[in-house]
Amino acid sequence: MHNITIIAGARPNFMKIAPIIHAIQKAKAEGFDLDYRLVHTGQHYDKNMSGSFFEQLEIPEPHANLECSGGSQAEQTANIMISFEKELLAHPADIVLVVGDVTSTMACALVAQKLQTKVAHVEGGIRSDDWTMPEEINRLVTDSITNYFFTTSETANENLKKSGVNDEQIFFVGNTMIDTLLKQQPNFIQPQVWNDLNLFEGNYIVMTLHRPANVDEESQLKDMIDEIIANTQDLPLVFPVHPRTAKILERLHISHQRLHMVKPLSYLEFNYLVQRAKAVITDSGGITEEASVMRVPCLTLRDNTERPETITLGTNELVGTNPKNMKPYLDKLFAGNWKKGNDIPLWDGQTATRIITSLKELFSNN
Incomplete structure (x- = not known):
């Protein structure tokens, strides 16, 4: 059995991981030896994240909530790392999947690598080049210790290549946030x-x-x-x-x-x-x-x-x-002169399926 631990720390993370969980469940139903554990670090306390939130987006309740909200940036990072280390030792994984750019993303990537567990970063490679934003520091640190990158754009791919990442580590898959948007639009x-x-x-x-x-x-x-x-x-x-x-x-x-x-x-x-x-x-x-x-x-x-x-x-x-x-x-x-916009490559609602297909290949090859 291949085990994936999925990390979510804030409400937008759950929108990004919902389609990945659905794709894992589908692969499992089709007979692939794949399972997941959803860990909510509790980084952002959000009263809007009640049972109805999980119900609406069809996300299973997390297997664990580390309840690491509050404190300064450093305190929160340390609390998440201490709690997640215990979690990962108790429930080992083949891959830890982190998403986005919150403190939990960086903290859990660090813990996983120290415990010699591979890290995959969904939304890897995006950059604002603004080091005053905590999110940019989280992105840079996470990507410097990530094994596999699931990217949303060619720009992200180029950013990673410039920093020395090999082509075979990069999987251009699209945007899971858009998977959720397109699925939920009728609702x-x-x-x-x-x-x-x-x-x-x-x-x-x-x-x-x-x-x-x-x-x-x-x-x-x-x-x-x-x-x-x-x-x-x-x-x-x-x-x-x-x-x-x-x-x-x-x-x-x-x-x-x-x-x-x-x-x-x-x-x-x-x-x-x-x-x-x-x-x-x-x-x-x-x-x-x-x-x-x-x-x-x-x-x-x-x-x-x-x-x-x-x-x-x-x-x-x-x-x-x-x-x-x-x-x-x-x-x-x-004046009615606003641009109309075009389709963005691979932002088509199928990103999570591509992520799981790539993971299945990685598991088969290793």
Whole structure:
């Protein structure tokens, strides 16, 4: 029996691993000697991750929850490593599969290698080249000790090759986040806010802001929101707000009749809104991917991105973090001149199947 331990540390990780688990279950049902153990490090405590979250996305409950939330970056990394070492010693694996770029990704890769267990990184090779972002450090460290890379783009492949990774370690498979999106699209749920605000297709903008560079600098945040309000004509702005950001906005007395700050939404509710929005204004990497696949204009409030294919092929534009940059992009949107986007190679809903096919080959050859 080949055993894979799959690591998830935060809500977006579960969207990325759901299709991989489904592909493992399918391979197992077809007689392949393959099993998995799902380990939730508990890195992000998220009250939206109740039983219904697992039910909606058809993800089995994790076999183990290490409950390593809270603390500084260093404390959290250390806590995850201590807990995961015990977990992996008690339940040895042939491969530890890590996804994305959270602290759990890096910490569990380190533990696995120290215990001489092979590491596979789903979403390996993506780079923002911004070392002020903790995620970039996590990516660099993880990729420097990874054995097998499952990549989302040719850019990621090139990044890995430049750092000395051999071709036979790289498997260009696509994007598992998009597997989940395409599978769940028919199941999107209309949120309560749809009727409360009398929304209809194309007549509102969805906003999300969570990066410290945007929300912690208070005058910057106020200027950015003022610019957005000033240049979005009469459209409602729907802003699902993280509790931490909500406190800052309250302190700044930011309010406007068109700015609707709502509670965080479930995955299926949030993407219902994105799919029907005129545009999305965000600083999230994952949302730029989903918006591009759904062909929704996306304005990213960051100075760099680790997902350049959402710009070169998708519907995303990098606006930057200077509030004065907003107007020309919003003018272009309202003039109807936004790019339409193209298909992104291998973002087709079959990525997890390709990952399991590659793993089966690796197991057969070793």
